[in-house]
Amino acid sequence: MKPEEEILKTRYQTYALVWVTLILLTGITLSAAGRELGGWTVLIALVIAGTKSGLVLTYFMHLRSERLTVFKIIIPLVLAVFLVFILLTFSDLAFRGGVK
Amino acid sequence: MALMILRSFGKMDDAKGLVAGEVRDATGARLGMWLFILSEILLFGGLFILYSAYRYKNPVDFHHASRELDVLLGTFNTIILLTSSLSMAASISAIQRGQKKLSMVLLMATIALGLFFLVNKGFEWGTKIEHGIYPNAPALLARAKGEILFFGLYYVMTGLHGLHVLVGVCVLLVMLILASKEKIRSTHFTPLENSGLYWHLVDIIWIFLYPLFYLIS
Secondary structure: OOHHHHOOOOOHHHHHHHHHHHHHHHHHHHHHHOOOOOOHHHHHHHHHHHHHHHHHHHHHOOHHHOOOHHHHHHHHHHHHHHHHHHHHHHHHHHOOOOOO | OHHHHHHHHOOOOOOOOOOOOOOOOHHHHHHHHHHHHHHHHHHHHHHHHHHHHHHHHOHHHHHHHHOOOOHHHHHHHHHHHHHHHHHHHHHHHHHHOOOHHHHHHHHHHHHHHHHHHHHHHHHHHHHHHHOOOOOOOHHHHOOOHHHHHHHHHHHHHHHHHHHHHHHHHHHHHHHHHHHHOOOOEOOEOHHHHHHHHHHHHHHHHHHHHHHHHHOOO
């Protein structure tokens, strides 16, 4: 087996279906932003953006056909590091008090 | 990144296969590309945290400033980039199946969509600059602090993203030439795969930029 055949041949229909889903999710983001949902708006927008990224990562970026374990480690690891940055920044912001 | 793609390209060889003694490691090449992509995610991640912190401190100003952006143009550009990701992925599928012509046409479509995105972005920036909204502009500096921060972040983040689109277009142009010379083919397409990974990364970044800048309600 040649190493480059490790990447699965994805059917065009699968890609087209992913694209349709991405466009639909964009439409949902747009219409959700037009409503008065208060604090939920940001959360909804981020959840949808996260879902869209997940689709791109899984299908377009072929993560579903990567067999090497290291791929399953490095990506959650980087996201965890990023989460720590976010938590540290916001715990700082929330407890700073009077500083602008 | 260019090094990564060149590395994955390996030693030149004829259509028959590998030159004696040549070692190719497609998985290793992809892993290298992924490490680069993850570092890019942290680069943009830092900017997203900066954005979140300033928005948390200036929610009303961010809301007012965001309303001045063209939602229609932003949505249109989102659709353009999502579609370019589709043509990019399909281009790789085509080369895997040995459909060279189709692959090249899809690659050209991806490049065209990328350029289209940049042209729209140019018009968008142009309009803002005409209205006196650009970094350090007197009209902008007279506004509320949060609005100055919003437009500063808008120019830095969409600017850095636009730069990535431009680099992506250049990389894909090189891939187009390589494909035409049969240097990328059904048995050796890792450079195209890695360029695709980069292109999709640029798409993912825009997926987050779009609601955070255009859709603050």
